[in-house]
Amino acid sequence: MMKMRIITLSFFVFLIGIGLAGFQTDYQHFFPGKEWKDDRGVHINAHGGGFLIHEDTYYWFGEHKIAGKEGNKAHVGVRVYSSKDLYNWKNEGIALEVHEDPNSLLVQGCVIERPKVIYNEKTRKFVMWFHHELKGQGYDAALTGVAVSDQVTGPYTYIKSVNPHAGIWPTNYPDSLKSWPVDLDRYERPSEEWKEAVVNGIFLRRDFEKGQMARDMTLFVDDDGKAYHFHSSENNQTLHVAELTDDYTDFSGKYTRVLPGLQNEAPAIFKKEEKYYMFSSGLTGWKPNPGKSAVADHPLGPWTPLGNPTRGTDEEMKTTFWSQSTAVIPVMGKEDAFIFVGDRWTPENPIDGKYIFLPVEFENSKPIIHWQDQWDLSFFDQNENTDE
Template sequence: MREQRIILVGFCLILSGLGLVGFQTDFQHFFPGKEWKDDQGVHINAHGGGFLIHEDIYYWFGEHKIAGKEGNKAHVGVRVYSSKDLYNWKNEGVALEVHDDPNSLLVKGCVIERPKVIYNEKTKKFVMWFHHELKGQGYDAALTGVAVSDQVTGPYAYLESVNPNAGIWPENYPDSLKSKPVNLDEMEAWSAEWRAAVVDGIFLRRDFDRGQMARDMTLFVDDDGKAYHFFSSENNQTLHVAELSEDYLSHTGRYTRVLPGQQNEAPAIFKKEGKYYMFSSGLTGWKPNPGKSAVADHPLGPWTPLGNPTRGTEEEMNTTFWSQSTAVIPVLGKEDAFIFVGDRWTPENPIDGKYIFLPVQFEDSKPIIRWQDQWDLSFFDQNESTDE
């Protein structure tokens, strides 16, 4: 009997190696920065991720990467995973596929980044927005794309990609600046004159007619059901926050400039005790940099900088633990418990990128993150903020 069991176990291991039986995982902790396998034994492939909680299940949407130099372009699309506990994730397949049709803007080889999905209670639709760059055009298009589905895991039907708010001024942009000339050719880039012009909205005015640039992004749905689109605009120098339409499929035309000229990318938003908090990063390409944080009384602002949220060694603080923010996850069943999510990019082999999940704490009324080699959700039961 014992020999039969050994043979059976060995046979199952062989089948598992051949991919003929499922790979079982049973994680009970987070291991930030380590390889994280899904239910099939494959490293989770959902970079620049967004998270949706629907019917008490977490859904993780992210960029599907491939190996090699072309890996940061979209050759598959947006993948989605599901979890009931945040530790163990089931591969639910490709939520949004790219196409072979060269006439489609969503053709293979374009760029799809930071996909985020929200649920519309009124229409009962799931809506995905993402940063979209056109095939063969680098990062010149600076579009934002939208897709919709009846099912949380998809498939999502691509609708369009746009430069938002064409012909519309931000509601916090003064009339005195609207007629100023767009004389970029007369300035030296990064000079004091250029920086002052950026703060005054020279790129905003340049793009007024065609619509604004929309790169790194996130979505946020407030308690009243209104949804907001946060995106890096104006040559990545200034964030825009735009209100979405009632069906979440377009913009209403109501938007604001946030932290002008302060170079915020990778926004991640959460709400605690009536205040809105943002994690973001600076501009260093794929290289990590010191993180940023800010607070506001309304998604449209004004936003007040709170400084670097990272606590640790100088190197850790200068690199946000070698990561870039992408999302903040509220934890089901725990009041005011949030998880910071960051990507560790590996542009030379994008499929190998890792993730960090770290608990958000508060110190002197500021959101902060500290490194944990290993942790679990009981952290929130045992640790309290150090607000004074």
């Protein structure tokens, strides 16, 4: 009887120890599209994610979702996780919190999407930008918001949300088009005339005075410290690439139109051997579509389309493995090793959304992705990531 009591007591102490220490994960591989638990044993809740490497640690920022259709709105805020190895992630809490104050633009029930964080070496501040829609207004506002923090995991202090570049023309927009009328009613969508009007900037001119639309977005910091804000604009028909100010908290006023009229969303940027590469998607709402890729010699462009980066079956290529691009992670300690990150959206119950991590390969100087049921970072040692 005494022996049984000792065993029972030891087991009870063991359970308490687990509760105090938290759920311990020991992933040694990626399992794309599968449930992925954090250090607390909960599926990672960081959708539309952005990734920052700081002091030899990876940080994953993303939209915190809740169950049900209302989960696509921001009821909690932006969550952040940390990792040393990219497989196992520690829940670091809420980096940016939404408020109950109805006078705040960052009120519960607004929309916060695709949060991205970059670090400013000069100011020693962490700067977060995100796509922001106002509560009760659907996707009409098309704002981008900014917040800052002294600590990588936050809390982040919200500064403002804006429609960028009010009264400012893109540097690559011809003077000859600036005075053209905004006569949207004359075009039948999607006629060839309408498409031509879009390419010529009819939505750009429409929004010139109030500021441009800024929806799906990402950030990129170049080797010289210059930071750029990529966002889907002009009714999602054209991307804008905007230079940020030296402190990364505002727009410098210098920006370009990129791939006009080609309907790119979900941009994800990385740099390899002095070339800049972009993954993006088409426009099909929450439904997956064929991925896109492009290349440039400078973040501001011009950008050249490279086609669908997905390699696989027809269904896989039509859906980008049932995902949408959100980020590209450079792998620490490995030269020219990059990971494509995509979301598998589940709009009926957003909290169930899964993530796709896949190695980026190159084929004829084009970035491509193949499906992997299971893989690890040794992939980059076995495959030197050179063109085949």
